Amino acid sequence: MKTKFFRQISNIYIGMIFIYLYLPIFIVVVYSFNKSMAGTEWMGFTMDWYRKLFKDLNVIIAFKNSLTIAIVSTVISSIIGTIGAVGLYKYNFKGKNLVEGLLDITIVIPEVIMGIALLMYFSQMRFPLGIGTLVLSHTTFSIPFVFIVVKSRLAGFDSSIEDAAMDLGASRFKVFTSIILPLILPGILSGAMIAFVLSFDDVIINFFVSGPESTTLPIKIFSMLRFGLSPEINALCTLMLLITFGILIMVQFIKTMGTKKV
Amino acid sequence: MKKNPFKILILGITSVCFIFALSACSIQSKPTSDNSEKVVNLFTWANYVPDSVVNEFEKQTGIKVNYSNFSTNEEMLAKLQASRGSEYDVVICSDYIIEVMGKQKNILMQPIDKAKIPNYKNVDPQFLNQVYDKGNKYSMPYTLGSQMIVYNSEKVNFPIRGYKDLWNPALKNSLVLVDDPRIVLGMTLKKLGYSMNETDSKKLDQAKQDLLKLKPNVKVLDADTPHNSLINGDTTVGFMYGSQASAAVKANPKFKIVYPEEGMNAEEDNFIIPIKAPHKENAEKFINFMLDGKISNEATTANEYVNTNKAAKKYMSKEYLNNRAVFIPDSELKRAERFRDVGSATKTYDLIWSEFKQR
Amino acid sequence: MSSRSETPVVKNTVKRRIPNFEKSFFILPISGWMIFFMAVPILYIIFISFLQRGINGGIDVIFSLENYKRIFSPLYLRIFLDSVSIAFTTTLCTLFLGYPFAYLVAKIPKRFRILAVMLIIIPFWTNSLIRTYAWMILMSTGGLINNVLIKMGLISEPLKMLYTYGAVLVGMIYALFPFMVLPLYTSIEKIEGIFIDAAKDLGANPLKAFLTVTLPLTMPGIIAGCILVFIPSLGLFYICVLMGGSKVMLIGNLIKNQFLVSRDWPFGAAVSIIMMIAILVIIGISIKLLGKKIHLEVF
Numbered sequence: 001m002k003t004k005f006f007r008q009i010s011n012i013y014i015g016m017i018f019i020y021l022y023l024p025i026f027i028v029v030v031y032s033f034n035k036s037m038a039g040t041e042w043m044g045f046t047m048d049w050y051r052k053l054f055k056d057l058n059v060i061i062a063f064k065n066s067l068t069i070a071i072v073s074t075v076i077s078s079i080i081g082t083i084g085a086v087g088l089y090k091y092n093f094k095g096k097n098l099v100e101g102l103l104d105i106t107i108v109i110p111e112v113i114m115g116i117a118l119l120m121y122f123s124q125m126r127f128p129l130g131i132g133t134l135v136l137s138h139t140t141f142s143i144p145f146v147f148i149v150v151k152s153r154l155a156g157f158d159s160s161i162e163d164a165a166m167d168l169g170a171s172r173f174k175v176f177t178s179i180i181l182p183l184i185l186p187g188i189l190s191g192a193m194i195a196f197v198l199s200f201d202d203v204i205i206n207f208f209v210s211g212p213e214s215t216t217l218p219i220k221i222f223s224m225l226r227f228g229l230s231p232e233i234n235a236l237c238t239l240m241l242l243i244t245f246g247i248l249i250m251v252q253f254i255k256t257m258g259t260k261k262v
Numbered sequence: 263m264k265k266n267p268f269k270i271l272i273l274g275i276t277s278v279c280f281i282f283a284l285s286a287c288s289i290q291s292k293p294t295s296d297n298s299e300k301v302v303n304l305f306t307w308a309n310y311v312p313d314s315v316v317n318e319f320e321k322q323t324g325i326k327v328n329y330s331n332f333s334t335n336e337e338m339l340a341k342l343q344a345s346r347g348s349e350y351d352v353v354i355c356s357d358y359i360i361e362v363m364g365k366q367k368n369i370l371m372q373p374i375d376k377a378k379i380p381n382y383k384n385v386d387p388q389f390l391n392q393v394y395d396k397g398n399k400y401s402m403p404y405t406l407g408s409q410m411i412v413y414n415s416e417k418v419n420f421p422i423r424g425y426k427d428l429w430n431p432a433l434k435n436s437l438v439l440v441d442d443p444r445i446v447l448g449m450t451l452k453k454l455g456y457s458m459n460e461t462d463s464k465k466l467d468q469a470k471q472d473l474l475k476l477k478p479n480v481k482v483l484d485a486d487t488p489h490n491s492l493i494n495g496d497t498t499v500g501f502m503y504g505s506q507a508s509a510a511v512k513a514n515p516k517f518k519i520v521y522p523e524e525g526m527n528a529e530e531d532n533f534i535i536p537i538k539a540p541h542k543e544n545a546e547k548f549i550n551f552m553l554d555g556k557i558s559n560e561a562t563t564a565n566e567y568v569n570t571n572k573a574a575k576k577y578m579s580k581e582y583l584n585n586r587a588v589f590i591p592d593s594e595l596k597r598a599e600r601f602r603d604v605g606s607a608t609k610t611y612d613l614i615w616s617e618f619k620q621r
Numbered sequence: 622m623s624s625r626s627e628t629p630v631v632k633n634t635v636k637r638r639i640p641n642f643e644k645s646f647f648i649l650p651i652s653g654w655m656i657f658f659m660a661v662p663i664l665y666i667i668f669i670s671f672l673q674r675g676i677n678g679g680i681d682v683i684f685s686l687e688n689y690k691r692i693f694s695p696l697y698l699r700i701f702l703d704s705v706s707i708a709f710t711t712t713l714c715t716l717f718l719g720y721p722f723a724y725l726v727a728k729i730p731k732r733f734r735i736l737a738v739m740l741i742i743i744p745f746w747t748n749s750l751i752r753t754y755a756w757m758i759l760m761s762t763g764g765l766i767n768n769v770l771i772k773m774g775l776i777s778e779p780l781k782m783l784y785t786y787g788a789v790l791v792g793m794i795y796a797l798f799p800f801m802v803l804p805l806y807t808s809i810e811k812i813e814g815i816f817i818d819a820a821k822d823l824g825a826n827p828l829k830a831f832l833t834v835t836l837p838l839t840m841p842g843i844i845a846g847c848i849l850v851f852i853p854s855l856g857l858f859y860i861c862v863l864m865g866g867s868k869v870m871l872i873g874n875l876i877k878n879q880f881l882v883s884r885d886w887p888f889g890a891a892v893s894i895i896m897m898i899a900i901l902v903i904i905g906i907s908i909k910l911l912g913k914k915i916h917l918e919v920f
Contacts, residue, residue: 010721010725013721013722013725014722014725014726017718017722018740020795021741021744021795021798022744023755023759024744024752024753024755024756024759024795025744025747025752025755027755027758027759027765028747028751028752028755031755031758056313058329079650080650080651080654081651083646083647083650083651084647084648084650084651084652086647087644087646087647087648087651088647088648088651090647091644091647091648093644093648095652098656099648099651099652099655099656102655102656102659102660102663103651103655104901104904105659105663105897105901106655106659107848107852108852108896108897108900108901109663109893109897110856110873110876110877110893110896111856112876112877112880112881112889113666113876113880113889113890113893114662116340116344116880116886117662117663117665117666118658118662119341119344119345120344120662120665121658121661121662121665123344123345123346129345129349136658137658139654140654140655140658140659143651143654143655145849147651148804148845148848148849149803149804149807149845149849151845152804152807152808152841152842152844152845153807153808153811153841155841172643183811186806186807186810186811187807190738190803190804190806190807193742193799193803194799194800194803194849196746197742197745197746197799200746200748201745201748201749203750207332207337207341208340208341208344210330211349212303212305212328212330212349212350213303213328215330215331217748218748218749218750219331220308220331221748221750221751222331222333222750224308224309224331233748233751234751237747237748237751240746240747241743241746241747244743244746245743248736248739248740248743252733252736256732334881334882336880336881336882336884337881339884340880340881340884362884438866441862441867443882477868480866480868481784481866482784482866482867482868483862483866483867483868484866484867485862485867490757490761491761491783491784491866493763494761494762494763494764495761495762495763495779496761496762496763496781496783496784608883608884608885609674609883609885611883612878612879612882612883612885613696615870615878616696616697616700616870616875617696619867619868619869619870619874620696620699620700620703620869620870
């Protein structure tokens with residue numbers, strides 16, 4: 001009938017979009033096993049790149065750095081961005097326009113300028129360049145993204161629920177944790193995922209603000225281009241995908257187990 | 263009572279952030295200040311110094327190499343300027359940027375003590391005492407790069423001998439060039455018989471008109487992997503660095519290499535030591551190591567650039583000597599022109615490049 | 622209710638004492654952070670935009686408006702327009718592709734919903750450069766798609782897909798897709814099914830229910846998604862460089878070139894400032910227009 005047709009169309013649509021999303025991923029994975037180093041010819045199956053990857057300390061350290069920086073900056077920016085979104089949504093205060101302006105500018109500013117400006121800033125303050133400065137910079141550019149997503153989730157929020165809860169004796173803190181927080185949780189998670197992607201993939205700001213002992217993965221990859229992108233990186237990405245999928249499946253499994261018990 | 267949860271929360275968050283910031287900074291502040299530390303911070307293109315060479319240095323001297331990367335000379339300069347010449351011990355960069363750095367008010371490089379670098383005598387004299395650093399006060403040559411024409415002889419049915427052939431209308435939408443204003447403009451200027459470092463505005467305008475005529479032929483501009491579009495069949499003729507041309511020919515032996523008859527460009531990459539390098543002695547040891555003949559040959563065989571070390575010649579393989587992309591005869595090198603900074607004409611070059619891209 | 626009128630004193634004092642402290646808790650972290658880390662860098666950029674490029678690429682402390690005058694020339698205005706047009710097209714395409722997708726995902730049974738959202742974003746945890754190169758492997762003349770189509774006999778000559786405007790668009794939409802879908806999803810997921818059911822009960826057909834209920838309520842998500850796609854796409858020049866053959870100068874490359882090639886930092890700063898102002902104005906106007914129409918506060 002009409003709804004069955006509609007459901008089929010929607011399934012096809014979702015399927016096609018997922019194909020679009022995963023087509024390059026498929027290529028990345030397949031080519032991690034390709035014997036050829038450059039070019040697109042398939043020259044035979046090999047696990048050499050994986051072996052090379054495990055011996056390549058530079059790439060592994062860069063990867064570890066990127067992951068650490070991404071996780072830490074995502075956590076901090078999610079906290080600050082969420083709290084700020086709630087605050088700027090509910091309250092007015094003297095410098096509100098300034099703060100919102102700064103948030104907007106941070107999103108709009110070209111990365112090259114932000115990188116150079118931050119570097120000079122850290123240099124003037126004698127901050128040693130390293131993982132610390134990278135985390136601080138990434139947090140700075142991620143906060144506005146979390147802010148926007150959470151704020152859009154808050155839009156239309158009915159504050160009478162809050163008032164009712166307080167009338168019934170809940171403290172403001174409890175109101176925040178048991179009413180507001182659960183409501184905006186999908187917003188926080190979306191913002192956090194965006195922040196993670198931004199941080200993990202960043203090249204330009206990383207370049208300026210990192211020190212000699214804190215290379216990140218995107219910089220390493222980007223500068224490998226001059227001499228040819230090694231399929232080692234494909235191997236690395238494939239492994240990352242495997243691990244993430246593995247975690248996802250585990251989580252899903254635990255969830256379904258949990259509901260089954262109940 | 264009701265205030266407490268908030269207070270605790272704020273205190274908690276701020277102290278976590280504070281502790282974190284402190285610990286992150288303290289992790290970093292130790293390594294970079296100690297000169298007797300067994301570390302050397304290298305800053306250059308990725309894979310430019312091969313892994314095998316790095317490992318050998320580490321084994322021989324026990325000094326760990328922190329290999330940081332940049333993709334262009336100007337990026338390197340921006341970073342060096344903004345950090346005021348500290349952080350890195352050895353930088354490998356190109357000649358024209360060394361010329362720029364040498365002219366600055368606050369020089370970011372420090373003079374290299376040749377007494378500490380005995381292998382300096384191995385460098386081929388034809389690459390020394392160049393205009394960008396007379397007397398080699400600040401720099402010592404590593405390799406030489408040059409650009410050349412590569413084309414698919416199966417798809418192109420007329421002989422290509424020089425830059426002017428790239429303007430042939432038969433090559434519509436089939437060229438790949440390096441995405442660099444100096445290289446592309448330089449090739450146009452050379453075609454017109456002018457210098458690659460031309461500053462005369464009339465001549466530059468002429469070059470601009472000529473360059474705009476080339477645009478319809480250009481399919482791809484690629485700074486890093488121009489050989490890929492040749493190999494994939496998206497383009498049939500390319501103008502690119504020797505190492506890239508070599509990669510193309512290795513992938514398809516039907517590709518032919520041409521040294522443009524109007525004259526080539528040669529770009530020397532050199533070692534320099536930034537003025538506030540944290541580990542100066544280790545930097546000197548590293549440079550001396552790299553100027554050893556055997557090591558030099560190992561490096562250029564891997565990165566496929568032109569070798570500048572006369573002590574390396576006896577180690578060179580037949581394959582290297584026969585590779586036209588990599589072993590360029592002295593006759594060509596002698597008439598090759600070097601890029602130099604064009605001073606205030608840089609704005610004009612930038613404008614021409616922007617217009618070229620907009621066409 | 623009755624308790625309110627009986628205990629106004631207690632309620633008022635409670636309201637007066639805590640909010641100040643609580644207000645600071647919510648406002649200080651973000652304000653403090655942004656002012657500390659961004660105010661000074663921004664002032665620095667504004668400062669150097671009024672200076673001049675030194676002969677050897679440094680910065681001469683000579684005040685002039687020349688950089689700003691230079692920007693308002695046909696060449697640079699065209700660059701700006703080209704960039705805005707690509708960004709705008711990308712935003713529209715991601716919106717039209719992403720909205721139905723987000724809507725359908727929001728309807729997936731709760732157990733699998735988070736899984737689906739994670740599946741959307743996982744491809745983006747690999748490096749973007751690798752993904753772009755993967756697209757080039759797919760779309761090049763000797764690439765996978767052409768090989769498959771030729772083998773299947775559907776075409777005789779390879780399609781010239783790469784190094785075209787279409788290729789750039791495919792790459793841009795791909796790179797920014799989650800930035801549109803995630804905010805849309807968070808907005809759509811919030812809508813209670815009961816609103817739509819109520820509308821249907823009142824006689825609206827599905828299309829009308831969508832237009833009058835769902836669309837306005839998800840407008841904050843749409844606006845957030847458009848902003849999160851439009852702005853980064855103005856700076857995402859490397860996709861045009863890789864998949865378009867770098868044949869067009871976009872504002873992102875222009876700025877990068879000023880800092881990293883021509884070493885004209887003052888001019889680069891001036892271009893950036895003009896660009897930032899222009900974008901903020903465009904966004905500000907669009908939000909005010911949309912906001913007025915739908916009566917919702919977003920920013």
